[in-house]
Amino acid sequence: MSDLLIKNARPMGEATADILIRNGRIAAIGAGIEAEGVVTEDAGGAIAIPGLVDAHTHLDKSLLGFPWYRNEVGPRLIDKIDNERKVKRDYGLDAHVQSMRQSLQSVSYGTTLIRSHVDVDTDQGVIAIEGVMETRRQLAGVVEIEIVAFPQSGLMRRPGTLELLDRAMAMGADLVGGLDPCGMDRDPKGHLDAIFALAEKYGRGIDIHLHESAELGAFSMEMIFERIRAHSMQGKVAVSHAFCLGDPDWTMTQGLIDTCAELDVPILTTAPPSRDAPSLKRLHAAGVRFGAGVDGFRDTWGPYGNGDMLERAMLLGMKNNLRRDDEVAMALNVCTTGGAAVMERSDHALVAGGRGDVVLLAGETLAEAVVTHAPRKLVVTAGNIAARDGKSLRERP
Amino acid sequence: MSDLLIKNARPMGEATADILIRNGRIAAIGAGIEAEGVVTEDAGGAIAIPGLVDAHTHLDKSLLGFPWYRNEVGPRLIDKIDNERKVKRDYGLDAHVQSMRQSLQSVSYGTTLIRSHVDVDTDQGVIAIEGVMETRRQLAGVVEIEIVAFPQSGLMRRPGTLELLDRAMAMGADLVGGLDPCGMDRDPKGHLDAIFALAEKYGRGIDIHLHESAELGAFSMEMIFERIRAHSMQGKVAVSHAFCLGDPDWTMTQGLIDTCAELDVPILTTAPPSRDAPSLKRLHAAGVRFGAGVDGFRDTWGPYGNGDMLERAMLLGMKNNLRRDDEVAMALNVCTTGGAAVMERSDHALVAGGRGDVVLLAGETLAEAVVTHAPRKLVVTAGNIAARDGKSLRERP
CATH class of the missing domain: 3.20.20.140 (Metal-dependent hydrolases)
Known part of the structure; x- marks a missing residue:
């Protein structure tokens, strides 16, 4: 349950926005969000989808x-x-x-x-x-x-x-x-x-x-x-x-x-x-x-x-x-x-109040992301970074 | 139409063998083939299949x-x-x-x-x-x-x-x-x-x-x-x-x-x-x-x-x-x-006399190579190296 600010993402392939996660949940999505002291990731225009x-x-x-x-x-x-x-x-x-x-x-x-x-x-x-x-x-x-x-x-x-x-x-x-x-x-x-x-x-x-x-x-x-x-x-x-x-x-x-x-x-x-x-x-x-x-x-x-x-x-x-x-x-x-x-998780969505699970994808549109299924740029679970560039941060036994 | 010796390949996932290509065609397949002056590639135990x-x-x-x-x-x-x-x-x-x-x-x-x-x-x-x-x-x-x-x-x-x-x-x-x-x-x-x-x-x-x-x-x-x-x-x-x-x-x-x-x-x-x-x-x-x-x-x-x-x-x-x-x-x-x-190419096979098209694949068995479809280690066309480690040698326009 962490805080994280993702800058310059494109939620569902649409216009660029920032995503602020606080205590593991999405606190805000929109343009120009700032949050002092919060770990920040630059999505560089990548598509953001829910986990x-x-x-x-x-x-x-x-x-x-x-x-x-x-x-x-x-x-x-x-x-x-x-x-x-x-x-x-x-x-x-x-x-x-x-x-x-x-x-x-x-x-x-x-x-x-x-x-x-x-x-x-x-x-x-x-x-x-x-x-x-x-x-x-x-x-x-x-x-x-x-x-x-x-x-x-x-x-x-x-x-x-x-x-x-x-x-x-x-x-x-x-x-x-x-x-x-x-x-x-x-x-x-x-x-x-x-x-x-x-x-x-x-x-x-x-x-x-x-x-x-x-x-x-x-x-x-x-x-x-x-x-x-x-x-x-x-x-x-x-x-x-x-x-x-x-x-x-x-x-x-x-x-x-x-x-x-x-x-x-x-x-x-x-x-x-x-x-x-x-x-x-x-x-x-x-x-x-x-x-x-x-x-x-x-x-x-x-x-x-x-x-x-x-x-x-x-x-x-x-x-x-x-x-x-x-x-x-x-x-x-x-x-x-x-x-x-x-699974009755209605809060699993990129909306304010939603669970802070976010995946950053390469691609211009959602369709391109699906078709190429390139390595995931970032995987965030409840505000924690779980994987980066296709690699889980935690090592596999 | 080139000469090439591929050492330590496993044709069709079977026992290790060398593959000698001369003038674009497979001249010999077997253990311990030597060919002086011929460009040699070590397959390192990779599976070899026809193109x-x-x-x-x-x-x-x-x-x-x-x-x-x-x-x-x-x-x-x-x-x-x-x-x-x-x-x-x-x-x-x-x-x-x-x-x-x-x-x-x-x-x-x-x-x-x-x-x-x-x-x-x-x-x-x-x-x-x-x-x-x-x-x-x-x-x-x-x-x-x-x-x-x-x-x-x-x-x-x-x-x-x-x-x-x-x-x-x-x-x-x-x-x-x-x-x-x-x-x-x-x-x-x-x-x-x-x-x-x-x-x-x-x-x-x-x-x-x-x-x-x-x-x-x-x-x-x-x-x-x-x-x-x-x-x-x-x-x-x-x-x-x-x-x-x-x-x-x-x-x-x-x-x-x-x-x-x-x-x-x-x-x-x-x-x-x-x-x-x-x-x-x-x-x-x-x-x-x-x-x-x-x-x-x-x-x-x-x-x-x-x-x-x-x-x-x-x-x-x-x-x-x-x-x-x-x-x-x-x-x-x-x-x-x-x-x-x-396409009526009966010579497209890993046999002596066959066309010198060989692809080296990662994997223990043919099935693993298919399932993982990892980047190809080497692609050989008529004895010429055409691609290596998933990249065509000739650049795409």
């Missing part, structure tokens, strides 16, 4: 810091899940160290707010939750981390997992996670009843992975909607991936999207080039909160990605065939205020 | 070197086409300068072989063909450029264009281009008859842009197949984009793909995240030649891209959901030998 928001990732999974992982995994979902548990044991993967590595890499790219799913299963118990919580403590003031207790290996199919999720929530996880109640867990009623009951017990929200597509995904969405109504959890249940919302069957998907709007169900995407995925403009038109994330990267699941949410904005723009400057800026907004809205 | 091949781009369109172009273009294809002609006039765009800029940027990323569509229309005539031909002359020995005379603004709908295409072929363009005979030109029979007749007249091949999807694209493909048979042009007609081959209707697309294999119709993709597109594994299984390109970039059509075919290999991998190391290597091969095969 990037990685609203869907897996901080405990990355193999950053290890030699390249040669992926020889089988094609089925269960192959990947089983392989991951094996690699974790073989490598002795430490969720705290890995989440420190990934978080600081994300900070170097301008991310100041993260929602991370963290594995909970009967092999490793809640140790990954502990590890990421330790990272959250150590990086307070550098990046804010929200933790979803995530039953990656299944819930109903692995007895004992529900009790571990309960323990994770008691320890301080922020949200209850879920995963493909049909496709993965083979018991949609059991799975969804369990996670909604747990969320209600702790007065917390839910963020459920839903890869199920077409009618199967629609069925699971309907099961989720029924429980949101029954538990009065409007606004508290997010769906990640939601490939079924990108299904070509327009009528089916519009019904689902309209219900997402009615029940205030936020949607999170990773903009996957290989899959149907929710359309940015369509969700915007329906008024559905919409955020994005890098997903896991450099892990046993797949090799792509590096944690850069500005590159993700580019992929989101490409996925949605957004070409005009104003359209590319929409993709960027999903990766800043969009994700923040999903 | 990257950008088999579908538009060298005359990029706005590289100009300030950021604020794209405010309308949504229809014709909006983009009409806007581009206007911008070309307003900017006084010089196809030679722009193609020099783009080509040298591509060389800096390791591309040694390019197939470029070049606009021919009744506004500008064949001046862009002249410009890119001049670039081809000036960059001989740095990058090889194949030119497609491309009726971007339509053929049948703009009388006079056919005569200009004829002139472009007489001047030395390598292939006849075409564009959406139904969707754009509104006269599939007229359009296809005209370009096939022109190709036959000059004894040249065809590369046709086909964005038409589903049944419309299938119809145009069938019209193309009929003319390949009638003109005995098996192996001489490539289809770019071919979105219809990625249609979810498996039976329809398999029929088209099988005919592509039967008539040896190469397919070129840009791996578009927003569209159905031909599947790499499916084309491979059918034995269809398959290359990739960056398409136009930083132009009036759209902002994305930079010319990097290693990044394109990543996008192709993501598009095709390729995650295993061996799968990612398949995506890379499409961007090297795949494109070269489309």
